[in-house]
Amino acid sequence: MAQANKQANNSSGGGVSLPVPTRQTRGSRSLMLLILDGVLPAALVIALVTFGLLLPGLFFTPENLLGILRYAALGGIVVAGFSLALIAGQIDFSTVQVGILTSAVFAALYQYQSWPLLPALLVALLAAAACGLLSALIINVLKVPSLVTTLAVGVLALGLSYVIFDFYGATGSLRLSRPPVRSIATATPLGVPIAVWTMLLVYGLSYGVLNYTRFGAHLYAVGGNAQAARVNGVRVEWVITAVMVTVALLAGLATLLFSGRNITVSPSAAVISAPLAAVLLAGVSLAGGSGRLERTLLAVLFFAVLGIGLSLLALPAFVRVILEGSVFVLALLGESARQHLETR
Amino acid sequence: MQSTSLPSRPLRLRPAEWLLENGLYLSTLLLFIAFALFVPNFLSLDNMLVILGAAAIKGIIAAGFTLAAISGLLDVSVIGVLALASVLTAVLYERLGWPLPLTLLVVVVGAYLTGLVNSWMVHNARINSFVATTATSSLFLGVAIALTGGQSIVITRPELQGVFLARPLGINLAIWLTFAVYGLGYVLLNHTKLGAHFYAMGINYQAARLSGIRVGRVTRIALVISAMATALAAVIATARAGNTLLFGTTITGYDVSEIFIIALLGGVSLFGGYGRIERNLVAALFLALLYNGLQLLSAPASVWLLLKGVAFIFAILFDTLRQRQQAR
Numbered sequence: 001m002a003q004a005n006k007q008a009n010n011s012s013g014g015g016v017s018l019p020v021p022t023r024q025t026r027g028s029r030s031l032m033l034l035i036l037d038g039v040l041p042a043a044l045v046i047a048l049v050t051f052g053l054l055l056p057g058l059f060f061t062p063e064n065l066l067g068i069l070r071y072a073a074l075g076g077i078v079v080a081g082f083s084l085a086l087i088a089g090q091i092d093f094s095t096v097q098v099g100i101l102t103s104a105v106f107a108a109l110y111q112y113q114s115w116p117l118l119p120a121l122l123v124a125l126l127a128a129a130a131c132g133l134l135s136a137l138i139i140n141v142l143k144v145p146s147l148v149t150t151l152a153v154g155v156l157a158l159g160l161s162y163v164i165f166d167f168y169g170a171t172g173s174l175r176l177s178r179p180p181v182r183s184i185a186t187a188t189p190l191g192v193p194i195a196v197w198t199m200l201l202v203y204g205l206s207y208g209v210l211n212y213t214r215f216g217a218h219l220y221a222v223g224g225n226a227q228a229a230r231v232n233g234v235r236v237e238w239v240i241t242a243v244m245v246t247v248a249l250l251a252g253l254a255t256l257l258f259s260g261r262n263i264t265v266s267p268s269a270a271v272i273s274a275p276l277a278a279v280l281l282a283g284v285s286l287a288g289g290s291g292r293l294e295r296t297l298l299a300v301l302f303f304a305v306l307g308i309g310l311s312l313l314a315l316p317a318f319v320r321v322i323l324e325g326s327v328f329v330l331a332l333l334g335e336s337a338r339q340h341l342e343t344r
Numbered sequence: 345m346q347s348t349s350l351p352s353r354p355l356r357l358r359p360a361e362w363l364l365e366n367g368l369y370l371s372t373l374l375l376f377i378a379f380a381l382f383v384p385n386f387l388s389l390d391n392m393l394v395i396l397g398a399a400a401i402k403g404i405i406a407a408g409f410t411l412a413a414i415s416g417l418l419d420v421s422v423i424g425v426l427a428l429a430s431v432l433t434a435v436l437y438e439r440l441g442w443p444l445p446l447t448l449l450v451v452v453v454g455a456y457l458t459g460l461v462n463s464w465m466v467h468n469a470r471i472n473s474f475v476a477t478t479a480t481s482s483l484f485l486g487v488a489i490a491l492t493g494g495q496s497i498v499i500t501r502p503e504l505q506g507v508f509l510a511r512p513l514g515i516n517l518a519i520w521l522t523f524a525v526y527g528l529g530y531v532l533l534n535h536t537k538l539g540a541h542f543y544a545m546g547i548n549y550q551a552a553r554l555s556g557i558r559v560g561r562v563t564r565i566a567l568v569i570s571a572m573a574t575a576l577a578a579v580i581a582t583a584r585a586g587n588t589l590l591f592g593t594t595i596t597g598y599d600v601s602e603i604f605i606i607a608l609l610g611g612v613s614l615f616g617g618y619g620r621i622e623r624n625l626v627a628a629l630f631l632a633l634l635y636n637g638l639q640l641l642s643a644p645a646s647v648w649l650l651l652k653g654v655a656f657i658f659a660i661l662f663d664t665l666r667q668r669q670q671a672r
Contacts, residue, residue: 138657142664147474148604148614152660155601156653162646276478286475316493322486328479329465336469 029341036338040281040295044302051309058312066192072304073195074254075272076297080202081250082275083296087210088243089223089288090139090146094131094154096270097161098248099255102128103265104161106256107174110181117180125252131157132248136241146244158267165267173266176259185260195257202250207293219243224289277328278303280335287339303327364666368609368623372630379637386640393516395629395636397584400518401577402598403628406606407525408573410624412473413607414533415566416546416616417466420600421477424484425458425571429578430589431488434497437504444503448579455575458484459568467563488590497588508583518580522625525573529621542566546616601656606631608659613667631655 051059058064078095085092106124109115115123131153138149168174176182187194210216221229222239230236251271259265272278282299284291303324310320363370379386405422412419432454437447458480465476499505510517533539541562544552553559581589581598589595604614610627612619638648 138660142661144660144664145614148660151601151604152653152656155649155656159646159650159653162644162649166644166646276475277482280475286472318486318490318493321489322483325479325483325486328482332465332471332476332479333469336471340470 032341033338036334036341037283039334040283040298040302044298044305047302047305047309051305051312055309055312059309064308064312066196068301068304068308069196069199070193071308072300073193073199074258075275075278075303076199076300077195077202077254077257078247078251078272079275079278079296079300080199080206080293081247083279083282083284083291083293084206084210084219085146085243085247086279086284086286087223087288087291088219088239089226090240090243091276091286092135092150092244092247092251093147094135094150094157095247095251095272095275097154097157098128098131099251099258099271100265100267100269101131101157101161102252103176103255103259103269104164104174107176107259107265108164108168111174111176111178112168114178121256124256125249128248128252129245132245133241135248136237136244139240139244140237162267173264175263176265177263181260182263185257195261198253198257203293203297210293215239215242220289222288277324277331281327281331283335283338285339286335361669364662364669367662368611368626368630372626372633375630375633375637379633379640383637383640386637391636391640393519395632396519397516398635399625399628399632400516400522401581401584402602402606402631403522403625404525404577404580405574405598406603406610406624406628407522407529407621408570409603410607410610410612410619410621411529411533411542411573412566412570413612413614414546414616414619414621415542415562416473416549417563417566417570418474418614419462419477419567419570420474421458421462421481421484421571422574422600422603423595423598424481424488425455425574426578426581426598427488427590427595428458428484428491429455429575430582431491431497433504433579433582434499434588435491438497438499438501441501444507451575451579452572455571456568459571460564462571463560463564463567466567467560485595492588492590496591499582499586504583505586508580518584521576521580525576526621526625533621538562538565543617546613546618548617602631602652605652605656605659608663609655611662611666613663615667618666 078099082092082095102124105127106120109123110117110120113120134156135146135149135153138144138153139146142149165172165174185194189197210219218229218234218239221232221234222236226236229239254271255269258271259269262269278299279291279296280286281302282291282295284296306323306327307320310323385391405426409419409422429451432451433447436442436450437444442450461480461483462473462477465471465480466473469476508517512520531539533542541552541557544555544557545559545562549559552562578589589598606624606627607619608614609630610619610621610624612624634651635648638651
């Protein structure tokens with residue numbers, strides 16, 4: 001919470017340290033909280049029913065439902081990491097750029113330098129990890145809030161990937177056509193795309209780590225109150241480093257799958273443009289220390305249903321942008337109401 | 345001077361402090377001299393005006409951003425407001441054929457409303473300003489896309505360009521406007537009660553509120569000014585490009601990180617309460633100089649992006665160092 005909340009206090013709460021939300025405030029307010037918690041599943045059901053009615057025989061087909069999962073998968077992988085970071089009180093705004101850098105490094109080594117697959121993959125993921133490490137270093141040593149830190153690291157990562165684009169790509173993007181990258185990225189073991197398997201694996205692992213390991217408990221502790229966590233023997237710096245590296249690796253992995261599917265790496269390859277919206281809709285607190293991963297998955301699915309449904313309805317682009325923007329703002333207001341209820 | 349350990353400390357810190365204070369001026373000067381010596385055509389009058397013109401638009405945006413940042417508010421709705429103001433100008437002026445003054449009036453009202461939305465999110469809904477304005481930015485962008493259906497509009501009527509590309513006394517209007525914005529900002533921050541309130545709110549929100557400052561009003565004014573400055577920049581940029589700034593669903597050539605770099609290099613603290621607006625003008629000039637010099641040297645785009653990233657990291661470092669100096 002240290003950094004994120006310092007920022008939050010500055011703008012909305014002031015420099016005075018607020019009381020840490022405790023569980024004992026449950027009472028008559030628990031109903032309101034229950035309603036707030038119910039909004040997301042309700043919205044998902046409403047969206048499914050609405051699109052089912054508007055698109056009879058088109059929406060509820062096995063292919064389309066699988067398509068929704070595939071649409072959700074890559075963004076979902078990034079959002080899983082994003083949630084973990086937010087639970088530990090850190091916001092990562094460099095996921096898009098770190099993803100592009102990872103893919104660019106991979107394409108340079110594998111396609112243009114003809115490296116074998118595994119070493120190229122390893123070095124590309126190391127590049128992603130280095131970005132996460134740099135962010136963690138700035139956050140830990142300089143005590144700069146993560147949102148500014150990652151904004152800067154994002155610009156740096158994009159600059160580095162442009163160096164690669166300039167060096168190898170005559171047209172501003174890199175080819176990634178050497179087999180078997182595309183067949184791996186589009187493989188469908190047991191009829192389910194590999195991206196979906198990866199997403200399920202990532203969520204399963206993260207869920208396990210968050211709920212059943214000491215490290216997971218430490219993530220909540222650092223996000224809830226970094227100072228208290230430190231006093232209780234949690235190595236705060238180490239936890240922040242681990243989580244920032246994890247986000248960077250997941251962003252790199254998702255973008256690698258994305259680029260592999262498209263057989264090209266472009267400087268505008270954003271797997272997900274607004275991970276924050278999905279995470280807030282899931283009720284992960286901006287102040288850190290709370291949030292459940294299964295709800296993040298629901299939020300990711302909601303955005304996927306919205307995206308696929310709207311594109312099937314063939315509505316103009318602005319409808320989607322405005323709808324997504326509104327969901328973002330509403331999710332923020334919900335989060336604000338929740339914090340208000342929990343701290344009162 | 346009384347104690348034995350004291351005198352050595354200020355002496356040891358003085359060069360570092362001096363460098364932190366004046367490093368920006370020094371590096372701008374050095375950059376200018378280096379480019380003047382090694383880059384042909386750099387020193388021509390036309391090129392100087394190009395540099396100033398480029399610095400002007402981003403400088404105006406940064407002025408509003410700084411004012412909000414001093415008050416402890418990070419307004420990152422720049423992209424959304426830029427898109428909305430640019431599209432609004434083009435739709436009213438070009439598509440509907442409205443007269444220019446009326447168009448500008450509506451754009452100002454629109455900017456005022458975006459500022460109100462932002463301040464409502466921050467003050468009434470109590471959401472962290474950075475996150476709140478990230479969200480509203482996407483909303484404004486959506487409205488802008490809705491207004492044009494995603495198509496760009498070419499400005500064909502000459503009046504807009506006639507006004508905003510005019511060169512009174514041989515210098516672009518944009519540059520005059522930048523000086524005007526910074527002059528006003530300087531007076532507002534340094535010689536008015538409201539300016540003192542901006543600083544007070546940025547230093548300690550609760551203390552400001554408890555000492556009777558109407559924080560809601562100050563928040564509203566700061567965010568409205570920030571939106572207005574961005575809208576002004578949008579109108580100038582639209583006139584210069586002869587086109588809406590929005591291509592498809594994105595804005596090219598402007599991003600929030602550059603505004604952050606200008607503000608940080610200018611010495612604005614992202615925690616609020618510290619910063620001098622006039623220094624931003626030099627920071628904007630520094631970035632414009634760098635970009636221009638690299639272009640004249642026909643350096644690839646990657647060099648510029650990479651330098652931007654490095655500058656951002658260094659700016660953060662400086663900000664931290666300055667805070668530590670002050671804390672001592």
